Amino acid sequence: MEKVNWKVEGMSCTNCALTIDKYLQEQGLQQVKVNFIGGDVSFEIETGKTKQAIAKGIEGLGYHVVTGEPNGQPGKKRFFTNHFQRFLFCFVFTAPLMLHMIPGMHIHALMNPYVQIALTLPVFIVGMDFFGRSAIKSVLKGIPNMNVLIALGAIAAFGYSLYGTIIGEAEQYLFYETTATILTLVFLGNWMEDKSVESTQAALRKLAVSQKVMANMIAYDDQHNEHVFPVESSHLKVGDILLIKNGETVPMDCKVLWGEASVNEAIISGESTPVEKKMNDKLIGGSLLDSGTLKAYVTAVGEDTVLANILKMVKEAQTEKPPVQQLADKISAIFVPTVVSIAVVTFFVNYLFADQLFSTSLLRAIAVLVISCPCAMGLATPAAIAVGLGRAARNGVLFKNAKSLEIFKSIKQVVFDKTGTLTTGQFSIAGFAISNDQSAIQEITASQPSLSAQDAFKRIAYSLEKYASHPIAKAIAKEWKTKDDIRWAKIEEIKGVGMQAEDKEGNRFQAGSYKIAETITSDRSHSIYVLKNGQLLGTIDTIDEIRPEAQQVITLLKARNIKLILLSGDQQEKCQQVAAVLGIDEVYAEQTPQQKLDKIAELNQLAPTAMVGDGINDAPALAKATVGISLSDASQIAMQSAQVVLMNHGLKHLPLSLGLGKHTYLTIKQNLFWAFAYNIVAIPVAALGFLSPTFGALMMGLSDVVLAINSVRLNFKKVV
Numbered sequence: 001m002e003k004v005n006w007k008v009e010g011m012s013c014t015n016c017a018l019t020i021d022k023y024l025q026e027q028g029l030q031q032v033k034v035n036f037i038g039g040d041v042s043f044e045i046e047t048g049k050t051k052q053a054i055a056k057g058i059e060g061l062g063y064h065v066v067t068g069e070p071n072g073q074p075g076k077k078r079f080f081t082n083h084f085q086r087f088l089f090c091f092v093f094t095a096p097l098m099l100h101m102i103p104g105m106h107i108h109a110l111m112n113p114y115v116q117i118a119l120t121l122p123v124f125i126v127g128m129d130f131f132g133r134s135a136i137k138s139v140l141k142g143i144p145n146m147n148v149l150i151a152l153g154a155i156a157a158f159g160y161s162l163y164g165t166i167i168g169e170a171e172q173y174l175f176y177e178t179t180a181t182i183l184t185l186v187f188l189g190n191w192m193e194d195k196s197v198e199s200t201q202a203a204l205r206k207l208a209v210s211q212k213v214m215a216n217m218i219a220y221d222d223q224h225n226e227h228v229f230p231v232e233s234s235h236l237k238v239g240d241i242l243l244i245k246n247g248e249t250v251p252m253d254c255k256v257l258w259g260e261a262s263v264n265e266a267i268i269s270g271e272s273t274p275v276e277k278k279m280n281d282k283l284i285g286g287s288l289l290d291s292g293t294l295k296a297y298v299t300a301v302g303e304d305t306v307l308a309n310i311l312k313m314v315k316e317a318q319t320e321k322p323p324v325q326q327l328a329d330k331i332s333a334i335f336v337p338t339v340v341s342i343a344v345v346t347f348f349v350n351y352l353f354a355d356q357l358f359s360t361s362l363l364r365a366i367a368v369l370v371i372s373c374p375c376a377m378g379l380a381t382p383a384a385i386a387v388g389l390g391r392a393a394r395n396g397v398l399f400k401n402a403k404s405l406e407i408f409k410s411i412k413q414v415v416f417d418k419t420g421t422l423t424t425g426q427f428s429i430a431g432f433a434i435s436n437d438q439s440a441i442q443e444i445t446a447s448q449p450s451l452s453a454q455d456a457f458k459r460i461a462y463s464l465e466k467y468a469s470h471p472i473a474k475a476i477a478k479e480w481k482t483k484d485d486i487r488w489a490k491i492e493e494i495k496g497v498g499m500q501a502e503d504k505e506g507n508r509f510q511a512g513s514y515k516i517a518e519t520i521t522s523d524r525s526h527s528i529y530v531l532k533n534g535q536l537l538g539t540i541d542t543i544d545e546i547r548p549e550a551q552q553v554i555t556l557l558k559a560r561n562i563k564l565i566l567l568s569g570d571q572q573e574k575c576q577q578v579a580a581v582l583g584i585d586e587v588y589a590e591q592t593p594q595q596k597l598d599k600i601a602e603l604n605q606l607a608p609t610a611m612v613g614d615g616i617n618d619a620p621a622l623a624k625a626t627v628g629i630s631l632s633d634a635s636q637i638a639m640q641s642a643q644v645v646l647m648n649h650g651l652k653h654l655p656l657s658l659g660l661g662k663h664t665y666l667t668i669k670q671n672l673f674w675a676f677a678y679n680i681v682a683i684p685v686a687a688l689g690f691l692s693p694t695f696g697a698l699m700m701g702l703s704d705v706v707l708a709i710n711s712v713r714l715n716f717k718k719v720v
Helices: 014-026 051-060 083-097 113-140 146-166 176-199 202-208 306-319 323-353 358-371 374-394 402-410 418-422 438-445 453-465 471-479 550-559 572-582 593-606 616-624 636-641 654-687 693-715
Strands: 002-009 030-035 040-045 214-220 226-232 241-244 253-258 261-264 275-277 288-292 294-300 397-399 413-416 428-434 490-494 498-502 508-512 528-532 535-543 563-567 586-588 609-613 627-631 644-646
Touching: 002 051, 014 030, 014 040, 014 051, 014 113, 014 323, 014 374, 040 051, 083 113, 083 176, 113 146, 113 176, 146 176, 146 323, 146 358, 146 693, 176 358, 176 374, 176 693, 241 253, 306 374, 306 397, 323 358, 323 374, 323 654, 358 654, 358 693, 374 397, 374 402, 374 654, 374 693, 397 402, 397 654, 402 627, 402 654, 413 418, 413 593, 418 471, 418 572, 428 438, 428 453, 428 471, 438 453, 438 528, 438 535, 453 471, 453 498, 453 508, 453 528, 453 535, 471 528, 471 535, 550 563, 550 572, 550 654, 563 572, 563 593, 572 586, 593 609, 593 616, 609 616, 616 627, 616 636, 644 654, 654 693
Parallel strands: 413 563, 413 609, 563 586, 609 627, 627 644
Antiparallel strands: 002 040, 030 040, 214 226, 214 241, 241 294, 253 294, 261 275, 261 288, 397 644, 428 535, 490 498, 498 508, 508 528, 528 535
């Protein structure tokens, strides 16, 4: 299967998205996701199937595929490219028809039906070109959209007026003004809606700015002389060597070859504090060199960069439908036929039973059509999610799916791993001790008698720990690095326990937690125990600092009455020590990955649980938790297992992620309440004749603007 991501223009409401979704499902495509706010459409297609036919089908529905147009040809150019242009054109003709509403501006010539039809006809043609075309295509596909309501209202008013003109009784049938005003004001409302909805994407657009920057590319001639010349970032390839100077933007993901610099990674982490970079450190494309000069080689370009993957992740999350949206979608799918039925009933009730004139009954039916707004229900959830995800991404919090945002509202307990999560994970060796047993010392030096017992012990420890992924192992491997390491015949990492290896002579070596030595010693106080053939060779002690932000984060979470739990594979004493410093009451130490998984499953049964971790041994628990949260410098498998990733190299934005989840859900509820309340109140008011079609058309557009403004409040609202 091939994953396809397209940008589709012309979607204005949930029904548009449902129309495209239904079409793609009918074509047998898998994993179909459609987001009408961003215009993002993604699906999986069998390799070999033509994408051109799919794109042509979408264009046949009345939408424009920006990527993957049929036959590779650009879409047809239209005279008007947006609703504001249509509004301005229509307003020129509609304004004279509305002059009589101004006191003292009663112009007799404008009451002539032929003058009115001449002014209305251009507006009607433009309106039907957009609303009529869209309405017909949506009806043919079985999912009528809101344009059906507008088109019916305009056609009814225009047709009634035209009938009166033809039979010579135009004075009793003059609804040309109503026709023109409806279409003009709906274009204005749609434009305001588009601008408002666009503002919900502001935070994401800031992250997505991928303007071309000039890079200083380094090349060498035959004599190995260095030459620097400018090249556009879009032309860079993996392996290109760059010179990045003070104040310049890192054009693509790179790795430092030479130099030191302070780099602002706020574009990814939300933190403006510069990060020091030196040889072999990674640079993220889009970050800025505050000071210093670097030589680096390109490690990723285009869609493979960190920033591109973040944007992709956020866009995919936007297309996810949380449970709260499902009801609104079901109602949106039947909304238009329901409103048309109500409009028909309104007309007959007013005309046959309320003794209203035909013209009055028709106006009330038209008002029902144009004031109702299915878009509001469809926009309620996506608008709030777009703002929530955008603000989160701007602050270095990545939600992999929209469901996580909604679930956060109910989180009652947060489980923390210790090493690398509550602590920095940057260990250093505090000391080591070799066994007092003479036979153990002989075992240490057996393979290389020329070395002292201390050096031979370090060699064994390094040779084992260099293959491990645990932060303690990495610290040992870094401090005791030697070129004369042992070549193992076999070596493996046992999750939650340590390393196990076998040399060419068949000797079995182990380096790990107290679990590997519990049968031969009762001293549990050390970080690492090193064994040979089941005999204790020595121990290593390490120290790990508590993250500077951990205390503040724990205090904030406790203030929200969230239960805090420490779940770690580390020793009981060390876990208790960290828990005591931070004020965490419940501790589960010396847990294997399986035990962590079982404990999370048990906690999930009691209350919705978030798990924060960073290691390979945390991955199963992260996947099992109600919401799994990983740090950006975590192991790859931990990041893949988690639903949320904190990109600021720490816990600082954990309260923000929880707060955003809660307030995004609150905003969705407010939006849905407004959407339902508006339609429930507006439709009866219009049916009873208290609102004219003109005012109804304006109100319809403004109803969506209210939702967008309420959603945009999330960008500034205090959530922590």
